[in-house]
Amino acid sequence: MFLLLGVVLCLAGFGIAAWQINAAENDGAKKNAEQTANSGQPTATPASTKPATRVEGIFRGVITPTKSDTSIPLRDMKPILGNKTPKRPNEERDIIPRTPEIPKELWKNDPVVQSFLGDREIPNPIVSFDGSPTSTAGFAPPDPNGDVGPNHVVTMWNSQFQIFTKTGTSVFGPANINTLFSGFGGACQTENAGDPVVLYDQLADRWFLMQFTAAAAPYFVCVAISTTSDPTGTYTRYAIQTGTSNFPDYPKAGVWSDAYYISTREFPDAGGFAGVGAYAINRTQALAGNPAAQVLSFLAPPTPDESVGDGLLPADLDGTTPPPPGSPNYFVGTQDTNGPYTSPSDAINIWKFTANFAVPASSSFVLANTVPVGAFNSILARCGGTRACIPQLGTTHQIDHLGYRQRPLFRLAYRNFGTHESLVTNQSVSGGTGPAGEVSGIRWWEIRSPNSSPVIFQEGTFSPGVTDGIHRWMGAIAMDGSGNMGMGYSASSPTMNPSIFYTGRLVNDPLGTMPQGEASIMNGTGSATALNRWGDYTSMSIDPTDDCTFWHVNEYYPVTSGTGWRLRVGSFKFPTCGVPTGTLSGNVTNCATSAPISGATVTLAPGGYVGGSIGSGAYTVTAPGGNYTATATKAGWTSGPGATGSVTITNGANTGGANYCLTPAAVLDPTTTPAIPTGNGVVEPNECNSINLPVTNSGTGTATAVSAVLSTTTPNVTITQPNSAYPDIAAGGTQTNTTPFQISTNGSVACFTSISLTLTVTFTGGTSPQVINFNVPVGQAANPNYTFTPSTGNTIPGVPANGVLVTGTQADDAVVNIIAPFAFTVYGTTNVASGATLRVNTNGNMQITSATGSSREANTALPSPGSAGFGAGSFDASTPVLMPYWDDLIMTTARSPLLGIYQQTVGVAPTRQWVVEWRAQHWNGGTAEAGITTNFAIVFNEGSDNFSYYYASTGAGTRTGGAESTIGVQAATTGTLFTQFSFNAASVLQGTRLAAARVAGACAPGTGGCATAAGVEVSGRVLSSAGGRGLRGAVVTLRDESGNEINTMTGAMGNFRFAEVEPGHTYIVTIRNRRFQFAPQVLTINDSVTDLVFTPE
Incomplete structure (x- = not known):
């Protein structure tokens, strides 16, 4: 849903400004319950793709459109222009989820990340043109999308549309979308609320356009279906009511052979989230202009939450081959264990909408499969629970990544290739760590066999930002008629304005990769400076005239401005699309047991055409007709004589029965940091150390008769004991050398460098020898971050009665001045002078600044801008914040006269301590707690960089132990200088002390290297x-x-x-x-x- 610049929108009793992310306070009522609904913990991935219990939508019956007609030709309508739109509840059901506090050992590494650009040159754009300058009207997010027909490109955005020829000549518009409903009457004519979608129905040569209404119940999705192939001609128009009073947020649509399918996120006026609405418009009747076209309506409640997440996408048909007769439409959603809905696994949910217009009551909308996928993290830690996430050139203003919304991005593109059915979609995720920290990437999936036994045929996380630092997000993906894929997306970095790039893969490229390089539809020349909102979706479509040309619609900024974005249309095509091909099919199995092998690759040479095996072991390779050698491979398996063979492919035909087998094999990899069992556990100059090197078997067979030789190429380092055996290493197991290796350094080895070690392992049961590389640091490098050391049985220093109330702190959501009694430092560089003015927040944090600061109560993960929730202001961007217990606290005298922030100085110079103590209650929705339930303090040490947090009382009820607080410290609102001890986790007890200190570097030369071995x-x-x-x-x-x-x-x-x-x-x-x-x-x-x-x- 979009926001108009300067318009304040309301939902469920709370407001949201276009300039803000989360809910603003409404009549003093806080919404803490909404904050606590967003934590998620990782759990095990289920083995089955079937839901444990039946989850199905509620059938709401057959809806007759509230209003319908046939319009006059669009070309005869006068375009309506202007920015005005009704006030509308914001689509956000809840605040943006905070990044979950997950132990490092449980944080998920993305197993399918592509951290590099392919070395092939993707074709340059065929066309690339701007939308009208009036698309810079200030709507945010723009939500640009479009589709292509035989002669036209129709584009839509919040909240206008425009029709072009394929060379970029405008033939209608720009105009407000409600121009389509001129003379229609009702809310569809008077409102222009947005979240538009345009689709081309290739089977009927018609156009489908849609937006919603927003001002007041009853709410509608307003649908216009062209009566001919001419998008400037007449339209059949429908107003379809969504529930009794359910606002239909984020409507998305898909063309299918029996119906036009629509999904919505529905919010009743009474508040809360009703669930995902699913609608099927009888396509035959709609194409005939039937004013009473049947509309089947279901509601999928969020029970459990992860079953619907933040929305489902209906499948949209590409190509001229319809789905098999009787096929349901597929609605797809995603779930992430690190997301906001306590999902049990990283997975894709596949709902099946079976529409029976003859016997509507027999229709169904059922969660049919939950298919596990490779682990991914949709919530970026760098976002800090806000929309300020993606950096841009020339401004500190950051824009929205949107990964916190648990849903795939438009479209869910479907193709029936005859030999198989495929669905492709994508989602913005964490792409890993780049040169300057975490980067955004795009997880994409190809799902096959959706109506029988759905499988993830291939998936990948496209994240070259790991290498080049560029964030890539807000993608759109589709497949051409040959099975090639194209994906367009936004791209930005601190050294690049937001731009529009695209990549792709050929059908024969290695599975899970986009190796065709990257090209630009538009290099941005400006950045956004007003809103964080960037966009909720874009589009990628296939030209019906050749079934090969990709058309992408996205946005960019021609100049740096508040909301001066511009819509952009571009197209490209792979030269191999349309070349005659045939297929090779068969099965890949285990040579020893004949069990099917999933995930094997069958490669044809010459040409490098590939296909992947699914769970049944079946595979298909598409290639031009000819003679080839086929070879099956998979990591962890050996390709013996049974893994290869000669084959002949005939164009237009399938060559079946090409079966291959693989032999289980061991694959040895490094697993953990090398262990130094001697001395202080650190390698330093002029020392002799033993070293143990654990090795893991990531293959499928057991490694036996394992022995290894250690060597190094690092100058001034000698391996004085290089040989050791290892125990047998079972598949998935880890073993350590039976005899410690020995490493000798001389005095010339430099501290804080690293030693490169090479372990050559010889074994039986796989490809041998295998070489494993390790890096061992010399000395222990300094840690610029604070480390918290906990201890128990402590009390807050000083005498409670000696505490002096800090003026202005017996309040709620307040930030006030406090004066430092002596000098100290934070992070070694922030010098606090005696008498300096600092800022203390009643919600449990101290800001080392004299600026305005933040009184916000809504804690987030670190680093945080402090700009989420109620109160006002933000943390100063470049000064430290100490957070002993950042939570929604209250200290008003109405609660208790004992509450407030108190300070006292203990001891004598030069070893004094400054005690800043919070005596508080939780807000708890306005219900008073008894006395002081949350009592904690920061204790600073005179002239020191160290400090401590003390806890005398750690909360009440469900918030005991800091279960809904942030405990930590940060040097700035961005960057890597921060320590998060806990986030929304019960981590402190009464009597806990957290001593904060920064570890200095340590590297002391030893007394001599190892004895030299005889020559x-x-x-x-x-x-x-x-x-x-x-x-x-x-x-x-x-x-x-x-x-x-x-x-x-x-x-x-x-x-x-x-x-x-x-x-x-x-x-x-x-x-x-x-x-x-x-x-x-x-x-x-x-x-x-x-x-x-x-x-x-």
Whole structure:
């Protein structure tokens, strides 16, 4: 749903301004219950794709459109222009979820992230043109989208539309969307509320346009369906009421063979969230202009919440092949264990809407499958529970990522390829850590067999920002008729204005990747400075004339401004689309057990055409007709003779029965940080240390007879004990070397650098040897962040009766001045002078600034701007904030005269302590608690950088222990200098002390390296031919990894020998002779080597 700049919108008794993210206070009533509904904890991924219990929508019967007619030609209507739109409740059911507090060991690494751009050059845009300048009317978010027909491109945004030729010539508009309903009467004519969608019905050669009404109940989705292929002609128009008084937020639609399907997020005027509305408009009747076209209506309540999340997308047909007869329409949603709805798994929910217009009561809307997907994090920690998330060039203002909304992004594109059915969609997620911190990426999925046994055929997280620092989000994806994919999206960074990029993959590219590079539809030349709202969705469509050309509609800013965005349309096409092809199909199984293998790749050579196997082991590869060699592979499996074969593909036909098998194999990887069991547990200069290197088997077979040799290329480091065996390592298991390795450093090794170690592992049961690399730090680097050390049995220093009330703190949501009694520092760089003015917040935090500061009560994860919830202001962007117990507290005398913030100074100079103590209650919706239920303090130490938090009482009821608070400290509102001890987790008890200190770097030279091992021998022969005579007079060179070398010459029989060679190093042995050329040999030498043989190449 959109917001008009400067318009304040209301929902369920609370307001939201276009400038703000979360609810504003309404008549002093706070909405803490809404805050607490958003925490989620990770749980195990279910093994089954079937819901544990039946979850189905409530059938609300057959709706007859409240109003319907056939319009005059659109070209004859006078365009309505202007920004005015009715006030409307904001779509947000709740505040933006805070980032969950998840232990690091449980935080999910994205297993399908693509952290690089493909090295292939995706085709440049065919066309790229702007929407009208009047699209800079100031609506936010814009929600730009469009679709393409044989001759036109129709675009919509909040809250206007425009029709173009395919070369960018405008043939109608821009005009307010309610122009479509001129003369219709009612709310569809008088309102212009937005959240529009436009679709092209390729099977009927018609256009479908839609928006909602918003001013007051009853609410409608206003639908206009063209009566011909001409989008400037006449339209059949419908006003479809949504529930009794349910506001139909975020309506999305899909074209299907039997109906036009619509989803909504429905909010009753009485408050709360009713669930997801699902509607099916009888397509046959609508295309015939029937004024009483049947509309089937269901409501899927949020029980459980994760079943509907923040909305479902209906499937939208691409291409001319309809779904199989009787197929339901698919409504898809997502769930994330780190999201706001305590989802049990990272998964895709597939609902099936089966519409029976002959016997409507037999229709159904059922959650049919919950399909596990690769782990992803939709809520970015960098967003801090706000919409200020994505950086832009030339401004500190940040824009919305939208990942906190648990729903896929428009469209859910469907194709029936004959051999299989596919659904593709995407969602903005965390893409991982880039050069300057967390970056946004786009998780995309291809779902196959949606009506039988749905599987994630492939998925990936497109996040080259891990490498180049660019955030990519708000994607839209589709497949062309050949199965190639195109994905368009927004892109921005601190060094780049928000721009419109696209990428893609060919049908034969490696599964789960977008390797076709990246191109630009429009490089932005401005940034947004007013609103955080960027957009809720864009679109990617396929041209029906060739079933190959992708059309993307998105937004950018031509100049830096408040809301001066511009709509942009672009198209591109892969040259391989439309080439005649055939298919190869078969099964991939386990050679030992014949069990099916999922996720194997079958590759055809030449050409590199690939297909992936699904849960049944079945695969399909599409390729041009010809002769190929097919090979099946999968990580953790060995491709033996049964994994390859010769095949012939015929265009337009399927070659079946090409079955292959793989053998289980061990794959060895590093697992944890190397362990140093000697000394202080840290490698330092001029030391001798033992080291243990755990190894994990990520394969499918057991590694037996495991032995390893350790080496290094780091100067001034020697491996003095390089050999060890390992126990057998079962699939999924981890083992440690049975004999510690030994590493020796001399005094020239620099502190705070790292040592590169190479472990060469030989074993039976997989590809051997395997090389595993480790990095070991030299010394313990300083930690610029604070570390909290907890202890129990403590009391707040000082005498409670000596505490002096800080003026103005017996209040609610207040931030007031407090004067520092002595000098101290925070983060080592923020110097607080004696007598300095600081700011203390009644909601449990102290702001090291004399500026206005924040009185906000709505705690978020760190780092935080402090601008969410009630109260006023924000944290100063570049000064520290200490948060002993940031929560919604109250200290009014009406609650108790004992409440307030008190301060006292304890001890004598120069070792005084300053005690700043909160004596508070929780807000708890206005219900008074008994006395002081939350009592805690910050204790500063004179002249020191260290401080402590003390807890005498830690809350009441469900909030005991800080269960709904943020405890930590931050240096600024962005960046990495922050420590979050806990967030919305019960983490402190009565008597707890959290001592905060920053760890200094430590690196002290030792007393000497390891004893030097005796030298070993390296010797052998140089021959004039294989099995021939020895070659006299050849020069033999032995060179180590640092470039040091020694030379010798072969004797009469071709013999050579090096004595006293230092073990524990890697050497290169080379031979020089005028008559013959010899290949060098690389040796890791730990014992004598006496059998080297060199023969000419």
